[in-house]
Amino acid sequence: MTKTLSYYPGCSSQGSGMHLDTSLRAVMAKLGVTLRDVEDWNCCGASVGHMDGGHMGMFALNGRNLANARAAGPEDVMTPCAACYLNTHYHNEKIREDDKIRADTNEALAVAGKSYDGSLHVRHVCEVIVNEVGVDNVRQQVTKPLTGLKVAGWVGCQTVRPFAKTDRGGMWETYDDPQFLDDFITACGAEAVPFKGKTKCCGGSVSVMSPDKTMHLMKDILDEVKSSGAEVVTTPCPLCQTNLEMYQTEINKRYGTDFNFPVVFYTQLMAVAMGLDPVKDAALHQHLIPADCVTARAK
Numbered sequence: 258m259t260k261t262l263s264y265y266p267g268c269s270s271q272g273s274g275m276h277l278d279t280s281l282r283a284v285m286a287k288l289g290v291t292l293r294d295v296e297d298w299n300c301c302g303a304s305v306g307h308m309d310g311g312h313m314g315m316f317a318l319n320g321r322n323l324a325n326a327r328a329a330g331p332e333d334v335m336t337p338c339a340a341c342y343l344n345t346h347y348h349n350e351k352i353r354e355d356d357k358i359r360a361d362t363n364e365a366l367a368v369a370g371k372s373y374d375g376s377l378h379v380r381h382v383c384e385v386i387v388n389e390v391g392v393d394n395v396r397q398q399v400t401k402p403l404t405g406l407k408v409a410g411w412v413g414c415q416t417v418r419p420f421a422k423t424d425r426g427g428m429w430e431t432y433d434d435p436q437f438l439d440d441f442i443t444a445c446g447a448e449a450v451p452f453k454g455k456t457k458c459c460g461g462s463v464s465v466m467s468p469d470k471t472m473h474l475m476k477d478i479l480d481e482v483k484s485s486g487a488e489v490v491t492t493p494c495p496l497c498q499t500n501l502e503m504y505q506t507e508i509n510k511r512y513g514t515d516f517n518f519p520v521v522f523y524t525q526l527m528a529v530a531m532g533l534d535p536v537k538d539a540a541l542h543q544h545l546i547p548a549d550c551v552t553a554r555a556k
Contacts, residue, residue, distance in 0.1 A: 260389065263326040263334045263377075264292035267341035267495075268300050274338065274495030276540035280524035281337050281382065283538035287398050287531050288390050295326045295334070303340035303462075316358065317365040319348035324366055324373040337382045337524075339415035339494040340461075346379040346420055383416065383493050383523075384427040387437050395444045400532040401555035402446020408526070409487035410438035410449055411478065413497040414458040432456075441523045442491065445530035447554070454481030459500040468504060475501055476508050479516045488550045490520045498522060502545050519548035529555050 270278035285292055302318045322345065326334050334349075336342050352359045353375035363372045386395065417435045420426030430437055435456065439449035457478050460471025478501060482490055492498050502520040509516055521544070528539035535541045535552045 259289045259291075261291040261293055261330075261332050262380075262385070263295055263329060263332045265295045265298055265301075265322060265326070265334055265336040265341060265345060267336055267338040268303075269338055269495035269499075273499045276543040277337055277495050277498070277522045277524060279540040280522060280528045280538065283533050284524045284527045284531065287533070288386075288394060290385070290390065292335070293329060293332070295322055296329065297325055298322050301341050301344040303338075303344050313361060313365060315344070316348055316352065316362045319345050320352060320362040320366050320373050321369065321371060323349055323352070323377055323379075324371040327373055327377055328371075331376065333378045333380050333385075335380050335382050335385055337493070337495075339381075339413060340496065342379070342381040343415060343420070346381075346426070349375065349377060349379045350425060378425070380427065381416065383437055384421070384429045386441070387429045388427050392440045392444050395441065395527060398527075399444065399446055399530045401530055403526060403530050403551065403554040404446050404556060406447040406489065406550060406554040407450050407485075407487045408442045408447045409452040409482045409485050409490045410442055410455055410523075411452065411457075411482075411490050411492045411497065411501070412438050412455050413492055413494040414456055415461075416493050417456070438491065438493065438523060442526065445526045447526065447530075450485040450487045452481060452485045452487070454478045457481070459497050461496055461500075464500045464504070465496075468507070471500075472504065472508055472511060475504055476512055476514065479505065479508065479514070479518065482518055483516070487518070489548060490518050491523050491526055492520065493523055495522075505546065517546060519544060519546045519550065521548050521551060526551065
């Protein structure tokens with residue numbers, strides 16, 4: 258396929274989620290999708306924006322990104338981050354549906370000489386892969402299948418909630434037992450192990466600020482990973498990836514466990530399976546816990 262999408266990378270792409278951004282760009286190029294970055298984008302306000310920015314501040318932040326995307330063209334806006342998707346999609350739908358909200362948002366945007374008419378469609382990259390690219394097309398690009406690699410597909414609590422089963426969300430997945438990540442894993446030639454914790458919460462941004470309050474949530478997920486027999490965890494969410502990887506050492510100290518599971522993005526699995534460079538394209542060198550088991554299975 259050949260398609261152009263407006264791409265909103267989100268703040269994590271500049272730091273803790275750089276390896277998601279790098280591998281996504283490489284994989285999408287292989288799949289025939291051209292990403293046009295939203296120019297001069299800003300934070301969508303995820304997490305902290307709700308605490309201090311207020312209702313209108315959130316519309317202004319997201320409206321500004323959408324105005325910049327619309328100024329470049331009518332293509333759908335795609336983002337890889339669960340929090341960015343929830344924020345951007347939600348505010349876009351409200352601006353599109355509600356005349357007063359749209360007017361108030363444009364009043365704020367006018368200060369910067371911008372406006373937004375609500376005409377864009379905001380999508381999550383996983384929905385785009387499922388509904389437009391197609392898992393079969395991912396499979397067709399695989400030249401080095403990850404044969405024998407046992408992978409726990411951890412979706413997290415936000416990627417499929419609450420929009421995955423809505424018309425504007427693409428009607429692409431279920432909330433309680435999502436299968437898309439298992440499909441991505443098997444398309445790469447790996448084994449998607451039965452994993453009961455696929456939609457469990459890691460504590461999100463609370464884990465970053467107050468890990469003492471959420472360490473037990475992450476331990477529960479890691480217990481499920483260990484029980485599944487997986488060698489590696491894969492996830493679509495940058496915050497999930499950061500939390501589950503970063504806190505394993507502390508969890509081991511606190512609970513007497515011995516967790517040492519690599520936590521990678523599904524796009525990194527795809528990049529390696531597609532024969533792309535493990536460092537330049539998959540960015541596997543950016544992990545705290547080495548994911549050598551991934552490259553070792555690429556034949």
